[in-house]
Amino acid sequence: MPETSGPAERPRGLPAGQRGDWLTGPVLVVGAGLLGTSVGLACRRSGLEVLLSDVSSEHVRTASGMGAGRPLEPGDRPELVVVAVPPDHVGEAVRVALAAHPGAVVTDVGSVKTGPWQSVREQAGAASYVGGHPMAGSERSGPLAASASLFDGRPWAITPHPESDPAAVEVVEDLVRLCGAVPVWLTPQEHDRAVARTSHVPHLLSVLAAARLAAGPENHLALSGQGVRDVTRVAAGDPRLYSQIVGANADAVLDLLGEVREQLDAVIAAVGAGDRSALEDVLASGVAGTRVIPAKHGGPARPMRSVWVSVPDHPGELARLLADAVASEVNVEDIRIDHDPGRPVGLVELVVEDTRADHLLGSLESRGWETHR
Numbered sequence: 160m161p162e163t164s165g166p167a168e169r170p171r172g173l174p175a176g177q178r179g180d181w182l183t184g185p186v187l188v189v190g191a192g193l194l195g196t197s198v199g200l201a202c203r204r205s206g207l208e209v210l211l212s213d214v215s216s217e218h219v220r221t222a223s224g225m226g227a228g229r230p231l232e233p234g235d236r237p238e239l240v241v242v243a244v245p246p247d248h249v250g251e252a253v254r255v256a257l258a259a260h261p262g263a264v265v266t267d268v269g270s271v272k273t274g275p276w277q278s279v280r281e282q283a284g285a286a287s288y289v290g291g292h293p294m295a296g297s298e299r300s301g302p303l304a305a306s307a308s309l310f311d312g313r314p315w316a317i318t319p320h321p322e323s324d325p326a327a328v329e330v331v332e333d334l335v336r337l338c339g340a341v342p343v344w345l346t347p348q349e350h351d352r353a354v355a356r357t358s359h360v361p362h363l364l365s366v367l368a369a370a371r372l373a374a375g376p377e378n379h380l381a382l383s384g385q386g387v388r389d390v391t392r393v394a395a396g397d398p399r400l401y402s403q404i405v406g407a408n409a410d411a412v413l414d415l416l417g418e419v420r421e422q423l424d425a426v427i428a429a430v431g432a433g434d435r436s437a438l439e440d441v442l443a444s445g446v447a448g449t450r451v452i453p454a455k456h457g458g459p460a461r462p463m464r465s466v467w468v469s470v471p472d473h474p475g476e477l478a479r480l481l482a483d484a485v486a487s488e489v490n491v492e493d494i495r496i497d498h499d500p501g502r503p504v505g506l507v508e509l510v511v512e513d514t515r516a517d518h519l520l521g522s523l524e525s526r527g528w529e530t531h532r
Contacts, residue, residue, distance in 0.1 A: 181326070182333035184208045187237035187260070189252055191215070191222035193297060194268045195243030196305035199227030201338040204307045210235050222302040236260070239330055242267035246403035250278030257284040264327040266291045266334065270354060271407040272318045272347035280320065289331040290318035290347055292354070293340055300397055308339065315340035318347045355411035360419065362393050362401060363412075369394035385497035385508070463492060464516040466509045467531035468523060470496075480507060480528065487522035489515045506531075 185208035188195045192213075199209045199222060209228030213219045219230050240256040240263050242249060249269040256265045257279060265288045267275060272290040279285045295313040297304050315335045319328050335342045345353060369391040372380060405412055422441065429437035470476050477496075484491055493510035511519055520530050 180333075181329040182207070182239060182337065184239075185210055185235065185237050186228075186334070187212060187231060187235070187240045187256075187263070188228065188243060189213070189240060189256060190243035190245075191218040191227070191302050192243060193300050193302070193304045194293065194295075194309075195241065196222040196225065196227045196302040197295075197307065197309040198241050198243060198268065198334075198338060200225065200305060200307035201310060202334075203227060205337040207337070210237055218302050222305070225302060225305065227302070227305065237263050239263060239334060240265045241334070242269070244269075245400065246270055246407050250275045253279055253288060254282055257282055257288060263287065264289065264324075264330040266331045268293055269407075270358070270404045272316070272345075272350045274407050276318075276320045276347045280322075285320075286322050286324040287327050288320070289323050289327050290316075290320070290350075291331055291335065292316040292318070292350065293335075293338070294358075295340070300400070310335075311339035313340050314343045316343050316345050316350050316353075318345050318350045320347060351408050352411045352414075355408055355415050359405050359408055359412050360415045362396065363405065363416070364419070365391055365394040385495055385506075388497075389495070462513040463510050464513040466511060466516055466519050466523070468507045468509065469529040469531070470505045470507050472505055477505075477507065480523075483523060483526045483528065484509060484519065486526075487519050489519040489522070 184202070186199075186202050187210040188199045188202075189212045191199070191211050195211075195213070196218075199211060202209045203226055210231040211219050211222055211228040212231040213222075223229055237260055240260055242252045242256060242265065244252045246269055249267050249271075253265055253267055253275050256263070261284055268291055269275060270292060272292060275290060276288070279288050293310050293313060293315040295310050295315075297309075315338070317328065317331055317335060332342055368387075372383070372387070372391065422444075425437065426441055428434070429441065468480060470480055481491070481494075489511050491509050491511055493508075495508040495510075497506045497508070509519065520532065524530055
């Protein structure tokens with residue numbers, strides 16, 4: 160079977176934002192953790208019957224109690240099987256699903272796509288398998304962290320292999336759309352290179368930055384601000400899970416880590432030599448990288464600016480600030496809160512379009528807020 164490496168072409172289907180009638184249920188979710196339970200809740204939100212299966216009966220009971228579906232019973236005949244198990248077990252679970260449910264389409268929500276495809280490519284019924292990967296999650300795990308809205312507006316990669324049945328692809332696209340996500344079409348190989356660049360290597364770099372904090376004395380850590388929290392947030396993820404994810408995508412991750420090592424060597428040389436021009440070149444490359452990250456809803460990146468506001472640490476003050484921001488008729492794209500350890504106030508960062516920042520500053524100041532330009 161020939162392997163393709165470019166972006167996958169959408170075999171057929173609907174215009175963006177529309178869902179078809181390919182998926183009518185029932186949907187079997189194998190693995191009732193964060194992602195699996197969230198898929199179940201999203202399917203139930205759309206009125207589909209959902210069946211639940213997990214090696215942990217407690218997870219099934221919890222997810223079922225949350226309204227994500229009912230336990231799988233003998234004789235159930237799912238139309239679609241969604242495999243939502245840890246990365247080390249995705250390939251095996253997909254093979255089992257194809258064998259146990261020969262009339263069903265099988266997809267998965269794993270972070271790496273080439274491995275599962277390779278594991279089923281010679282199996283009977285492999286044409287019914289279409290890989291998938293929602294770019295959504297949480298530092299929390301388990302069914303109690305799940306939400307029906309987890310995937311709303313988020314990209315969800317659909318990775319058909321060369322022999323995927325077009326009808327199976329349509330079913331998976333229907334799943335993505337009813338979960339509220341935005342389909343992104345990639346081949347399995349291209350997907351794995353993409354997530355190495357946008358997720359796996361950034362996670363490792365966040366871990367390395369966080370590890371430097373663990374070695375620091377307490378008086379150093381007292382200077383921690385929002386910047387270090389932003390950089391290290393994803394480092395709080397489960398080490399066992401992420402070791403599986405990175406290990407399953409080792410080739411793509413290693414290629415990018417080699418590029419990072421070259422850049423780090425360049426930084427060390429520039430700092431050691433006092434070469435500010437070379438250092439500025441590296442820093443400018445980072446600025447360029449932030450500018451190509453797509454804006455929300457997948458649109459082109461737009462220039463943003465932060466408006467900083469001091470907010471007293473009292474009940475209702477944050478709600479009052481947001482209400483005043485709404486009254487200013489400026490759309491807040493993002494919000495972050497940094498608490499001042501020395502004063503009973505918080506510093507709230509409101510991220511808005513650059514062209515609207517001055518208007519928001521003036522509007523908030525006229526309402527008595529202390530802003531910082």
